Amino acid sequence: MAPPTARHKPNAPGKFKSDARSLKRKRDVVDHEKLQNLVDELDIKSEFKEFCDLPLSQPTASGLEASHFKTLTDVQSKAVPLALKGKDILGAAKTGSGKTLAFLVPVLENLYRQKWTEFDGLGALIISPTRELAIQIFEVLRKIGRHHTFSAGLIIGGRSLQEEQERLGRMNILVCTPGRMLQHMDQTAAFEVDNLQMLVLDEADRIMDMGFQTAIDAIVEHLPKKRQTLLFSATQTKRVSDLARLSLKDPEYVSVHESAASATPMSLQQFYVLCPLADKLDTLFSFIRSNIKAKIIVFLSSGKQVRFVYESFRHLQPGIPLMHLHGRQKQTTRLEITSKFSASKNSCIFATDVVARGLDFPAVDWVIQLDCPEDADTYIHRVGRTARYERAGKAVLFLDPSEEEGMLKRLEQKKVPIQRTKPREKKQQSIKNQLQNMCFQDPELKYLGQKAFVSYARSIFVQKDKEIYHINKYDLEGYAASMGLPGAPKIKFRKGEDAKKAKNIPRALLSSEEESDDEPKEPKKPEVRTKYDRMFERRNQDVLSGHYSKLIAEDGHDEIDDARKDADDDNDFLSVKRVVSVDESSDDDEASDEGDAIPGAKIIPGVGREAIVIDSKRKEKLMTSKKKLLKLKEKGTKLVFDDEGKPHEMYELEDERDFVRRGPADAQRAKFVELATEKVREADLDDKELAKQKKRERREKKKAKYAEENAGSEDEAPALVEDGDHQDPLELLASLPLADEEDSKPAKRPKKWFEDDSEDEKRKPKKNKRVIETADEPETLEDLEALAAGLLK
Numbered sequence: 001m002a003p004p005t006a007r008h009k010p011n012a013p014g015k016f017k018s019d020a021r022s023l024k025r026k027r028d029v030v031d032h033e034k035l036q037n038l039v040d041e042l043d044i045k046s047e048f049k050e051f052c053d054l055p056l057s058q059p060t061a062s063g064l065e066a067s068h069f070k071t072l073t074d075v076q077s078k079a080v081p082l083a084l085k086g087k088d089i090l091g092a093a094k095t096g097s098g099k100t101l102a103f104l105v106p107v108l109e110n111l112y113r114q115k116w117t118e119f120d121g122l123g124a125l126i127i128s129p130t131r132e133l134a135i136q137i138f139e140v141l142r143k144i145g146r147h148h149t150f151s152a153g154l155i156i157g158g159r160s161l162q163e164e165q166e167r168l169g170r171m172n173i174l175v176c177t178p179g180r181m182l183q184h185m186d187q188t189a190a191f192e193v194d195n196l197q198m199l200v201l202d203e204a205d206r207i208m209d210m211g212f213q214t215a216i217d218a219i220v221e222h223l224p225k226k227r228q229t230l231l232f233s234a235t236q237t238k239r240v241s242d243l244a245r246l247s248l249k250d251p252e253y254v255s256v257h258e259s260a261a262s263a264t265p266m267s268l269q270q271f272y273v274l275c276p277l278a279d280k281l282d283t284l285f286s287f288i289r290s291n292i293k294a295k296i297i298v299f300l301s302s303g304k305q306v307r308f309v310y311e312s313f314r315h316l317q318p319g320i321p322l323m324h325l326h327g328r329q330k331q332t333t334r335l336e337i338t339s340k341f342s343a344s345k346n347s348c349i350f351a352t353d354v355v356a357r358g359l360d361f362p363a364v365d366w367v368i369q370l371d372c373p374e375d376a377d378t379y380i381h382r383v384g385r386t387a388r389y390e391r392a393g394k395a396v397l398f399l400d401p402s403e404e405e406g407m408l409k410r411l412e413q414k415k416v417p418i419q420r421t422k423p424r425e426k427k428q429q430s431i432k433n434q435l436q437n438m439c440f441q442d443p444e445l446k447y448l449g450q451k452a453f454v455s456y457a458r459s460i461f462v463q464k465d466k467e468i469y470h471i472n473k474y475d476l477e478g479y480a481a482s483m484g485l486p487g488a489p490k491i492k493f494r495k496g497e498d499a500k501k502a503k504n505i506p507r508a509l510l511s512s513e514e515e516s517d518d519e520p521k522e523p524k525k526p527e528v529r530t531k532y533d534r535m536f537e538r539r540n541q542d543v544l545s546g547h548y549s550k551l552i553a554e555d556g557h558d559e560i561d562d563a564r565k566d567a568d569d570d571n572d573f574l575s576v577k578r579v580v581s582v583d584e585s586s587d588d589d590e591a592s593d594e595g596d597a598i599p600g601a602k603i604i605p606g607v608g609r610e611a612i613v614i615d616s617k618r619k620e621k622l623m624t625s626k627k628k629l630l631k632l633k634e635k636g637t638k639l640v641f642d643d644e645g646k647p648h649e650m651y652e653l654e655d656e657r658d659f660v661r662r663g664p665a666d667a668q669r670a671k672f673v674e675l676a677t678e679k680v681r682e683a684d685l686d687d688k689e690l691a692k693q694k695k696r697e698r699r700e701k702k703k704a705k706y707a708e709e710n711a712g713s714e715d716e717a718p719a720l721v722e723d724g725d726h727q728d729p730l731e732l733l734a735s736l737p738l739a740d741e742e743d744s745k746p747a748k749r750p751k752k753w754f755e756d757d758s759e760d761e762k763r764k765p766k767k768n769k770r771v772i773e774t775a776d777e778p779e780t781l782e783d784l785e786a787l788a789a790g791l792l793k
C-alpha cells in the first residue's frame with residue numbers, strides 16, 4: 001500500500017477503505033487483462049478435466065466451488081473452452097449431462113472479461129421453452145454467479161407486464177420464455193438489446209419447433225446480428241434452416257453422443273411392455289402398487305388424461321403419495337408441485353410433456369410412459385428425467401401392440417437401446433370394476449373420464465407419424481370400458497394437419513394467450529358497451545320488466561312501430577306504448593330531467609334519464625307535434641371543410657360506382673388494414689427508436705460522468721445510478737430472495753445427493769462474511785414465488 005500522505009490521516013478508517021477499493025480496482029484491471037490473454041492462448045484441443053484447468057475469473061471459480069462443481073462433464077469440457085473463445089456452438093449431449101453449466105459459465109465469463117456494467121444494458125439472453133426450466137436455469141445462474149456483480153432477471157410471465165417492464169432496462173442477463181420476451185420486445189420501449197453479446201437457446205430443437213418458430217424469428221429480428229449464439233439440446237440437429245434463421249457463424253458442433261453407442265445415458269435401463277390399450281390402467285396401477293417406495297414420473301398425452309388418472313387412482317389409494325402436473329394448472333400450483341415432487345423421497349407424479357424437457361428432479365427411480373410419445377426425441381427427453389449425471393435409473397414404455405413395430409424402429413434409428421419386459425402375472429391386478437363403480441357413483445369423474453378418453457383418441461388421431469399410430473387399430477371401446485365409462489364417447493375428428501399444429505402450438509402463442517407452458521393470461525379488454533346496451537339488458541326493473549324483455553327480443557325492429565301495434569292490440573293498464581331514448585349528452589337532458597319537455601311523459605323509475613314512457617294516446621299525439629319533436633331531434637351534424645373551403649359531412653358516402661371500380665369490398669378492406677397496420681408499425685418503430693435514443697443518451701451521459709468522477713478521484717467506489725436511484729449492481733444478484741436471509745441462524749436444509757455431512761460444516765456462516773455466501777436453494781413455494789417476482793429488483 002502507498003504510504004499515507006499528510007492529507008490522509010493514517011488512522012482515518014474511511015481512507016483505508018478507499019485505498020483498499022482503489023487497489024482492488026487496479027488489481028481487477030490487471031486480472032481482466034491476464035484473463036483475456038489466457039483465453040486467447042487457450043488451446044481448445046487440450047483435455048480439460050476440472051473447472052480449475054480453465055481460465056476462469058475469480059467470481060465464477062468461487063461460485064462453482066461453493067456450488068460443489070469441480071469436475072467437468074464431457075459436454076462442459078468441450079463446449080466451455082470454445083464458448084470462452086467466442087465461438088458459436090451447436091451443442092448436443094445426453095440428458096442430464098450438464099449442458100446448463102456448459103452455457104452459463106461462458107455467459108458469466110464473457111461478460112466479465114468485457115467488464116460489463118449496468119450501463120452496458122442487456123449482455124446475454126437465455127431462452128427456455130418452459131417456465132419451469134427457465135426458473136431452474138435461473139437458480140443455477142444464481143448459485144454460480146453469486147460472486148459476480150451482474151444484474152440478472154427472469155422473464156417468464158405470470159407477473160404484471162408493467163412490473164417487469166420497470167426493471168427490464170437494468171438487466172445484464174435475462175432468462176426467459178419466448179412468448180413473454182417477445183411481448184416485452186414489442187411493448188417495452190426502454191428495453192434495449194442493441195448491445196447484446198450472447199444468445200443462448202436451451203432445448204434449442206424444441207424452441208425452433210413450429211410452436212415457437214414465429215416468436216423466435218421475431219425475437220431474433222430485434223437482436224444485433226453480431227453476437228455469439230449457443231444452442232443446446234439432448235436432441236440437437238444440424239438443420240441448416242435453423243442455423244440460417246439464427247444467423248450462426250461457422251458454428252462448432254459439439255456432439256458428445258454422436259459417436260456413442262446410445263443416445264441415452266449408460267446408467268439408464270430401458271424397457272417396454274406390450275400392453276393393449278384396454279389393460280393399460282390395470283398394469284399401471286399394479287406397477288405403482290409394487291413400487292410404493294420409489295419416486296416415479298408417469299407421462300401421459302394430455303392434461304385431461306393426467307387429471308382422470310390422478311383423480312381415479314387417488315380414490316383407489318395405492319399407498320404412495322400421488323401428484324399431478326399439466327400446463328392448464330396455475331403457475332403457482334405448478335411451482336408448488338414441482339418443488340414438492342423434487343423434495344419427496346417416494347411419490348408418483350402424473351404429468352404431460354410440460355416436464356419432459358430439462359427438469360432436474362433429484363433421484364427419480366422410474367420414468368413410465370403410459371401414452372406413447374409422439375416421436376423418438378420426446379422419448380429421449382422423457383426418459384432423461386431419470387439417470388441424471390451418472391446416477392442409475394429405469395424407464396418403461398407402454399406400447400399397444402399396434403404401436404410396437406413403428407416405435408421400435410424409430411427408437412433404433414435414434415440409437416436408443418430398449419428391451420422387452422413382461423409384467424409379473426402374480427402382481428397384476430384389475431381395477432376395472434372399481435373404476436366402473438366410481439364412475440357410476442360420481443358423475444364428475446365419469447365426465448372427466450369421457451373428456452380424457454376424447455382427448456386421448458384425438459391425440460392419437462393427430463400424431464404425425466402414421467407408421468406408429470393407426471387410429472383404427474386401437475381397441476377404443478375396450479379402453480373406455482377400462483376407464484369405467486359406460487361406452488366410448490362419440491368423437492368428431494378435425495381433419496388435416498391443422499389439428500397437429502394446434503396440438504403443438506404452445507397455448508401462449510395462440511391468439512387467446514391461453515398459455516400452457518409459457519405465458520400468462522393478459523386481462524381481456526372489456527367489450528365497448530353503450531348505455532343503451534345496458535338499458536336493454538336490464539331485467540327485473542319493476543312491473544315493466546316483461547315489456548323490456550319483449551323489446552329486447554324484438555331487437556332490430558322499428559320500436560315505435562312495434563309499440564304502436566301494441567297500442568292497438570293491447571289495452572292493458574300501464575303498458576309501455578313506446579320508449580323514446582334520449583341521449584344523455586344532448587340538451588334534452590335537462591328537459592327530460594324536469595320531466596316536462598313532453599307534457600305527460602314520464603321518466604321510468606330505475607331507468608333515470610334514459611327513457612321516456614308515453615302511456616296514453618293523448619301524449620302520443622303530442623309527440624307528433626313538430627315543435628315538440630324538435631326537442632328530440634339531433635342538433636345538427638359535424639362538418640369538415642376541404643382545401644377549397646367547401647363543407648363536407650364527416651363521413652360521406654362515396655360514389656358507389658367508384659367504389660365498385662376499385663375491386664371487391666373484402667380486398668379493399670384487407671388493403672386498407674394492411675396499409676394502416678404498416679403506418680402504425682412505422683410510427684411505433686419511430687417512437688421506440690426515439691425512446692431508445694433518449695435512453696442511450698442518458699446512459700452515455702451517466703457513464704461519462706462516472707468516468708470523469710473516477711478519473712478525478714481514484715478512491716471513489718463505483719456508484720451506478722439509474723434514473724436517480726442509487727443502484728449497486730451487486731445488489732441485484734445479491735438481493736435475490738434467499739430462504740434464510742432473515743434468520744440469524746439459518747434453517748437446516750435437506751442435503752443434496754452429492755453432499756455429505758462435511759458440507760454442513762462448510763455451510764456454517766463465517767464471521768464477517770456476506771449473507772449471500774450462505775446462499776441456499778429456494779425450497780418452498782414462497783421462495784420460488786418470490787424468486788419469480790423479486791428477481792428483477
Ligand SMILES: Nc1ncnc2c1ncn2[C@@H]1O[C@H](COP(=O)(O)OP(=O)(O)OP(=O)(O)O)[C@@H](O)[C@H]1O
Nearest residue numbers: 071072073095096097098099100234358360384389
Ligand atoms: N460438473 C458437474 N459436476 C457435478 N454435477 C454436475 C456437473 N454439471 C452438472 N451437474 C449436475 O448434473 C445434473 C444435470 O445437469 P443439467 O440439468 O445441466 O443437465 P442437462 O444436460 O441440461 O439435461 P437435460 O438434457 O435433461 O436438460 C444437475 O443436477 C447438475 O447439478
